[in-house]
Amino acid sequence: MATETRQDASPRTPLSRERILTAAVAVADSGGLEALTMRGLADALDVEAMSLYYHVANKEALLDGVAERVVEEILDEVADLPPATGPDDWKQAMRSRILRARQVMLRHKWAPWVLESRTTMNSPVLRYYHGFLEIFQAGGMSYDLAHHAMHALGSRALGFSQEMFDPAPGTDDEEMSEELFAQMATELPLFVEFMEAVVHVDPEDQTLGWCDDQTEFEFALDLMLDGLDRLRGDD
Amino acid sequence: MATETRQDASPRTPLSRERILTAAVAVADSGGLEALTMRGLADALDVEAMSLYYHVANKEALLDGVAERVVEEILDEVADLPPATGPDDWKQAMRSRILRARQVMLRHKWAPWVLESRTTMNSPVLRYYHGFLEIFQAGGMSYDLAHHAMHALGSRALGFSQEMFDPAPGTDDEEMSEELFAQMATELPLFVEFMEAVVHVDPEDQTLGWCDDQTEFEFALDLMLDGLDRLRGDD
DNA sequence: AAGATAGCTGTACAATGTAAGGCTGTCAAG
DNA sequence: CTTGACAGCCTTACATTGTACAGCTATCTT
Numbered sequence: 047m048a049t050e051t052r053q054d055a056s057p058r059t060p061l062s063r064e065r066i067l068t069a070a071v072a073v074a075d076s077g078g079l080e081a082l083t084m085r086g087l088a089d090a091l092d093v094e095a096m097s098l099y100y101h102v103a104n105k106e107a108l109l110d111g112v113a114e115r116v117v118e119e120i121l122d123e124v125a126d127l128p129p130a131t132g133p134d135d136w137k138q139a140m141r142s143r144i145l146r147a148r149q150v151m152l153r154h155k156w157a158p159w160v161l162e163s164r165t166t167m168n169s170p171v172l173r174y175y176h177g178f179l180e181i182f183q184a185g186g187m188s189y190d191l192a193h194h195a196m197h198a199l200g201s202r203a204l205g206f207s208q209e210m211f212d213p214a215p216g217t218d219d220e221e222m223s224e225e226l227f228a229q230m231a232t233e234l235p236l237f238v239e240f241m242e243a244v245v246h247v248d249p250e251d252q253t254l255g256w257c258d259d260q261t262e263f264e265f266a267l268d269l270m271l272d273g274l275d276r277l278r279g280d281d
Numbered sequence: 282m283a284t285e286t287r288q289d290a291s292p293r294t295p296l297s298r299e300r301i302l303t304a305a306v307a308v309a310d311s312g313g314l315e316a317l318t319m320r321g322l323a324d325a326l327d328v329e330a331m332s333l334y335y336h337v338a339n340k341e342a343l344l345d346g347v348a349e350r351v352v353e354e355i356l357d358e359v360a361d362l363p364p365a366t367g368p369d370d371w372k373q374a375m376r377s378r379i380l381r382a383r384q385v386m387l388r389h390k391w392a393p394w395v396l397e398s399r400t401t402m403n404s405p406v407l408r409y410y411h412g413f414l415e416i417f418q419a420g421g422m423s424y425d426l427a428h429h430a431m432h433a434l435g436s437r438a439l440g441f442s443q444e445m446f447d448p449a450p451g452t453d454d455e456e457m458s459e460e461l462f463a464q465m466a467t468e469l470p471l472f473v474e475f476m477e478a479v480v481h482v483d484p485e486d487q488t489l490g491w492c493d494d495q496t497e498f499e500f501a502l503d504l505m506l507d508g509l510d511r512l513r514g515d516d
Numbered sequence: 517a518a519g520a521t522a523g524c525t526g527t528a529c530a531a532t533g534t535a536a537g538g539c540t541g542t543c544a545a546g
Numbered sequence: 547c548t549t550g551a552c553a554g555c556c557t558t559a560c561a562t563t564g565t566a567c568a569g570c571t572a573t574c575t576t
Contacts, residue, residue, distance in 0.1 A: 172461060172465065197497035200444065200501070226407060266505075273507060
């Protein structure tokens, strides 16, 4: 009964930056980003909160690490894709790569917020973007155009687009308030037609699952890729 | 000395949701989003924190209001733009509109984060998007294409693109760590050429102001608009 | 005059990140 | 074997946040 700080005598695998990051991703996966607190993470590791600070400078650094982890997962996901061989398949190569990245984002719905809040570059991101450069080069694009293309793709290169005011059907379907709807009918007539045409459901009873994220993502992606393809020097 | 709670006898303009939102935008403008706390906002209004709750349900509702304010500012900004008259100028109309929106975003650097964190639609946003519908319609686009276009534009419709890992020259220019740079030279050869070609500065001493946000924004915007123009039914 | 109420304040509490220092086991030097 | 150093983890404590709850006060109504 002398050493009673820990109940079980199992030697407990020691903490490490790697274990912490793995646990952090797991916590965020199950509870969302707001569940990722230092105390909560420590609990998940069966450890006290302050112990984390021995391996991670602070929460900001932890999130940096988590961001790296996510991009590493993307790198894994695209590792087995065949390289682009020339101007005829650069677009397809890019497309596959980005859609694979999107798979990772679908597994970690919180990831976009973490990635967007990072400012510093990190090694996995550099490696990931290097793959794009290879493809752009195979496509015969100038570095200048490749640069523009990177910016134009933006977060889409990492597999997400961060929908604005996403009309995903929440638990309660009152996401469009009464007044807004009334306003729509009178002041914004085009919207009524628009929704009737697009939503395939009369605006009276809203049962929306009208925006297929995957479809919209691919549409926008192809729009950009086609545009870039047209800007290449040699056709 | 009886009523000593307030020093000056000036009757003090009463609080109101409007005054609060105006102050909130001002606080965020000067101190950034992290300065926008209930206590800080109350201070700016010469009032106690809890007084705000009489006019605003909670912080989330406050941010909703702030988001509305920003979009209203955009609406103001685009109010005097001439409407699109037909298929020949829809693109220009859209372009002007979005570049005006961007002006607002440049005034409120914090706004992207607020807007992206909102999930519920609000009235100004609906009105703003209605303007897009008018333009798409003038361009002769189907509602279906207009719908895709909205999604494809995404946040760009509101004038921002949320740059990933933005390499803006911070105070200290060590945003690319030693190890990263070393790795680049050896493992990621394309990056070296890339930067030399694009950055117009040798990678030894980094003095980067290499990404012109405005240029990149317009490039991506035009890429999308041109693409959409090509997808319209009638040429 | 009496009470109701809108608008604001004061106090208090829980959740968060994290600074500062204490405990403990391991391992090398004497 | 003893002794010290130190890595790794814990304890305590504090500042900052949002916000619940219960007052206070002036104005307005009856």
